[in-house]
Amino acid sequence: MxxxxxxxxxxGFLRMLCFMVFGVLAFTNPLDLYNMYNIGFGVIxxxxxxxxxxxxxxxxxxxFNPQVKQNHxxxxxxxxxxxxxxxxxPFAVMAFVSFYYLGxxxxxxxxxxxxxxxxxxxxxEVGKLKQKQEIKNTVGTSLVAAAFSALWMFGTxxxxxxxxxxxxxxxxxxxxxxxxx
Amino acid sequence: MGMMLSPAxxxxxxxxxxxxxxxxxxALAFGLFFLQTGLDLYKTxxxxxxxxxxxTGLGLLYGAVIIxxxxxxxxxxxxxxxxxxxxxxAVSAFCLCYSGALIYGLFGLVFSLALGWRTAVAFGVTGVLxxxxxxxxxxxxxxxxxxxxSVFLATVxxxxxxxxxSLFSKI
Numbered sequence: 366m367x368x369x370x371x372x373x374x375x376x377g378f379l380r381m382l383c384f385m386v387f388g389v390l391a392f393t394n395p396l397d398l399y400n401m402y403n404i405g406f407g408v409i410x411x412x413x414x415x416x417x418x419x420x421x422x423x424x425x426x427x428x429f430n431p432q433v434k435q436n437h438x439x440x441x442x443x444x445x446x447x448x449x450x451x452x453x454x455p456f457a458v459m460a461f462v463s464f465y466y467l468g469x470x471x472x473x474x475x476x477x478x479x480x481x482x483x484x485x486x487x488x489x490e491v492g493k494l495k496q497k498q499e500i501k502n503t504v505g506t507s508l509v510a511a512a513f514s515a516l517w518m519f520g521t522x523x524x525x526x527x528x529x530x531x532x533x534x535x536x537x538x539x540x541x542x543x544x545x546x
Numbered sequence: 547m548g549m550m551l552s553p554a555x556x557x558x559x560x561x562x563x564x565x566x567x568x569x570x571x572x573a574l575a576f577g578l579f580f581l582q583t584g585l586d587l588y589k590t591x592x593x594x595x596x597x598x599x600x601x602t603g604l605g606l607l608y609g610a611v612i613i614x615x616x617x618x619x620x621x622x623x624x625x626x627x628x629x630x631x632x633x634x635x636a637v638s639a640f641c642l643c644y645s646g647a648l649i650y651g652l653f654g655l656v657f658s659l660a661l662g663w664r665t666a667v668a669f670g671v672t673g674v675l676x677x678x679x680x681x682x683x684x685x686x687x688x689x690x691x692x693x694x695x696s697v698f699l700a701t702v703x704x705x706x707x708x709x710x711x712s713l714f715s716k717i
Contacts, residue, residue: 451693455678455701462705467712474672482679489683 370440376447383450383457383479384415390464390472391521392528398465402535406528410521418513422446422484425505426491433494441494449487453479473521477514484510565614565634568641573609575644578651579670580605583715586664604714613641616706620685620699627689636688643681647673666715671708678704 388411392403427434427442434441456479460472484506492498583605584598617640621633629636647670654669678700685696 448693451697452679452682454697455682455704456675458701459675459678459704459708463708467708469667471667474668475675478672478675478678482676482682485679486683 370444373444373447376451379454380419380447380450381412381415383453384411384418386457386461387411387472387476387479387517388414390460391476391517392525393464395468395470400528400532402528402532406524406531410524414513414517414520418480418509419443419446419450421509421513422449422487422506425509426487426502429499429502429505430491430495433491437494442491445490445494446487448490449485450483452483452486455479456482473514473518476517480510480514481507565638565641568638569610569614571648572613572641572644573606575648575651575673576609576613577602577606578655579647579666579673579711580608580714582651582654582658582670583666583711585658586666587715589662589664601714608710608714609641609644612710613644616703617641620703623699624685624689624695627692627695629688629690631688639684639688640681643677643684644673646676646680649673650676671711674704674707674711 385408388407388409389404390407392407392410394400394403397403423443423446426446430442433445456475460475460479463469463475464472485503488502488506489498491502581598581602584593584601587593587601588595588598614637617637618633620640621629621631621636624631624636631639650669650673654665654673657663657669658665681700681703682693682696685699686693689695
């Protein structure tokens with residue numbers, strides 16, 4: 366089991382990096398590529414989204430497979446999900462290149478395909494631990510991934526104006542502070 | 547469909563099969579993808595209908611030649627990771643990763659022709675993206691569990707296809 370968990374730190378870092386990339390790409394304005402408010406908000410949104418997505422997958426696979434925890438330890442399911450989420454990496458790289466090199470500014474399709482693949486892989490990883498692949502795990506994780514994918518598409522559209530509001534508020538505070546001092 | 551639902555199971559089948567059937571799958575997948583690109587450009591008035599036909603031919607060629615070539619290159623790389631698979635088996639499995647793209651291509655063509663939608667990105671690119679997961683599983687199986695190498699090669703494959711398709715569509 367120790368061997369199975371080896372590399373969890375690096376996997377966690379790469380997973381966070383992927384979600385940060387998706388967040389930045391979702392909130393970056395193509396006409397103002399290096400706006401720090403958009404980038405900062407994108408990083409936070411991506412990380413929060415990734416955190417909850419992983420949490421739900423761990424919870425779902427844990428509740429479907431209680432015997433995996435008993436046989437392989439408390440962290441077995443979360444390690445399996447972390448291993449599955451490594452599958453996000455190619456999608457994040459492709460989304461990044463598509464955005465900055467090819468000029469395709471709608472990158473939600475990359476995230477959708479990425480989290481669907483990652484979720485299916487997490488289910489396969491759990492199947493490896495049980496030495497038996499089960500359709501309920503694949504279907505369950507796919508449904509969670511589909512729900513999160515839809516949430517991302519609607520959520521990013523809904524929150525698109527937030528970085529601008531934060532920037533406006535920050536500018537206002539800065540101007541008021543300038544008047545005071 | 548099998549490759550999308552159970553890559554390992556489909557791969558076992560592919561290894562017993564003939565490589566040219568797998569190459570036909572990727573040829574059809576890319577033929578449909580490029581046809582939709584041509585149709586999109588035709589609908590927006592950027593290119594003529596003849597271009598769409600020509601582009602379909604280019605797609606078929608791409609799927610039948612470039613994808614197996616990419617598969618052979620990858621086989622060369624995974625050979626260094628001591629794979630036991632033959633070149634034919636590797637090329638077959640690599641081409642079969644695009645079976646999901648073939649299904650997306652069929653749906654995209656229906657939507658393009660019946661509803662007049664522009665489908666190259668929504669269905670075509672999505673289909674190519676959906677090949678990434680099965681490809682990682684396939685390479686991982688070939689290399690007996692080398693995830694980092696599988697992720698790296700799948701990224702290279704995805705990027706090669708997206709960038710080359712983008713360059714071709716600007717011709």
